[in-house]
Amino acid sequence: MIALTLEHLADAVRGALHPFGDDTADTIVEGAVDTDSRLIEPGGVFVAKPGDETDGHLFVGAAIERGAVVAIVERLVEAPVSQIVVADAVAALSDLARVVVAEVRAAGVLRIVGITGSNGKTTTKNLLARILEGEGETIAPKASFNNEVGAPLTMLRVTADTQYLVSEFGASGPGAIAHLAGLVEPDVGVVLMVGMAHAGGFGGLEGTFEAKSELVRALRPGGVAVLNADDARVAAMAPIAAERGVAVRWFGRGPEAAVRADDVVVTASGTSCVITVDGASLPLHLKVLGEHHVMNALAAIAAATTLGVSLADAVGRLETVEIAERWRMQPMGSDRVRIINDAYNASPDSMAAALRTLAQITGPDERMVAVLGAMSELGEYAGEEHDRVGELAVRLRIPRIVVIGAEARRMFLAAVAQGSWDDEAVFFATADEAYDYLVDELRDGDRVLVKSSNASGLRFLGDRLGESFS
Structure with a gap:
């Protein structure tokens, strides 16, 4: 996390500061933020999140032992550490992420990409992160950190030197993506597909469409929506983009897509194809198994080239990816x-x-x-x-x-x-x-x-x- 005073930190999360020991309102905190006491590092900020099976307040002591210097809590606990009392620890995470990302964005060159879709989010996130890492400091989620806790934790990893933040947005229900994307207002929003994944929680495909389109609605004016031209429901988000004043960049397998793949060949060693971006073409051999990952690669290339990465660099970096993620093909x-x-x-x-x-x-x-x-x-x-x-x-x-x-x-x-x-x-x-x-x-x-x-x-x-x- 960027350096904040305890007072600034408390203001950001709308909490009441209770300094401990020599700490004052002006004490600087700049350690990593986490809700898992086992992952706290020296100088870190521990968020005592109540859970379904246990309560983070029980682990404040463990967090201190690992080096936590402040705890964000919903009630004061008996522990030798500065504490900030908030009404809702999970909401405090979002509030803090919004403030930190806004400060980094205002002071530097941070560009933000949001990714959603019924399938392929994590793979696309990893592929795009591999491309952007060659351009500058890039922050992307660990595993599938895409919910109300994981997404803000990822956002809070940005530093003053971060050039790219890649955020993955899952949807636990209507409004979830709107909330998460609204914390950062992405410059680029990638919508991969609208399918049956989690359809039970949205009342079918139309509900899923509404949920995924929340990302397009959350983009910054002047941003770019990267949309799957092969998915009719995703394509139907283009008018929403127009209403928001954002451009559309199409990816897909058809000739109408600005970023497309031709001559796809699938083997046990990966998938080969020819990638065309705005009329220029290069061969790509993707080691990640499965023809369906071609679409994820196209989405990553579309987002990267929107941000100014060359096609040659994008293809070259994708060819170094061995697997999308553990337990994924x-x-x-x-x-x-x-x-x-x-x-x-x-x-x-x-x-x-x-x-x-x-x-x-x-x-x-x-x-x-x-x-x-x-x-x-x-x-x-x-x-x-x-x-x-x-x-x-x-x-x-x-x-x-x-x-x-x-x-x-x-x-x-x-x-x-x-x-x-x-x-x-x-x-x-x-x-x-x-x-x-x-x-x-x-x-x-x-x-x-x-x-x-x-x-x-x-x-x-x-x-x-x-x-x-x-």
């Missing part, structure tokens, strides 16, 4: 038995994309194996969407379909109903049971996809299989 195992661990997140769109990638990268003498778990946050659409995944797996002629967990059982039943009768599809209640089956079942030449939402925990099964067949 992560190759494991060996050439003998290849495991693709993609079990950090799942939606109907990403599940279909991963299954199609499995089919594309499996050679004629190799066998496809799909290990599938439940997709979360689909609400009333969960049953039919799990049915569709099971049906698609059969239509792609995947000869071994392993479904795990009661919430995913409809995938198994749909696969059987679709025509998987000869033991192609099997069901296990737990990941341990599936592991015991798979270590005996898998053989040389198998290409294995492990795919589910985070809540299903299959990412750890993928790790176990990767280690077993390494």
Whole structure:
């Protein structure tokens, strides 16, 4: 965090300062801000956030032991540290992020990119960060820090020297993206797609459209909306951009996109294509597995070139990316038995994309194996969407379909109903049971996809299989 006096810090979070020891209102604080006492570093600011399972106020002492010099709390605690009492610790995080980013922006060259979409946010964030890091100091979220806590924590990492802040915006409900993006008013807003991910929380695709379009509405006047020309719902955000006085930069696979990809070829070593930006073209070999990641790369290139990065630099830096993120199309195992661990997140769109990638990268003498778990946050659409995944797996002629967990059982039943009768599809209640089956079942030449939402925990099964067949 940038240097602030305790008084300025208290004003920023609309709290009451209670100095301790030799501290005064003029004491300078410039350490990192965190809500996890285990991650506090010397000089840090600890935010005692109440949680569903525990209360951050119980860990103020632990934060002090790790070097915290001030705690933002909702009630005073008995602890030898300066404290700032606020009405709502999570709201205080947002207030502080808004103030810090505004001060950095006013004093320097900070440019801000916001990214949202039903799928691909984290991958696009990582790809764009890799490009921008070559231009100057870049701050981007760790993992998927995209909610009311993670996004402000990322924003608070900016310094006086930061040139680019890349923010990922998830949506827990209507208004969430408007709030988070409103903290920083991005110069560039990237909308990847409007799909069924989390549709249960928005009442369907129209509600999801409204939520994702909040980013476009939050852009600074004179900014740029980077929109997916291939997604009709995203394309329908162009009039919103016009109302806000921001330009539109299109990316996609079609000829109308200013940033597009042609001649796409998918292999087990990655995806090759030709990238065209405003009429200039260069070949790109993306090591990240999956044709669907071409769109994420296009979005990153579109945002980067909007900020003045050359196409050659953007392509060159993307080609150094090995994986999008841990547990996202992560190759494991060996050439003998290849495991693709993609079990950090799942939606109907990403599940279909991963299954199609499995089919594309499996050679004629190799066998496809799909290990599938439940997709979360689909609400009333969960049953039919799990049915569709099971049906698609059969239509792609995947000869071994392993479904795990009661919430995913409809995938198994749909696969059987679709025509998987000869033991192609099997069901296990737990990941341990599936592991015991798979270590005996898998053989040389198998290409294995492990795919589910985070809540299903299959990412750890993928790790176990990767280690077993390494």
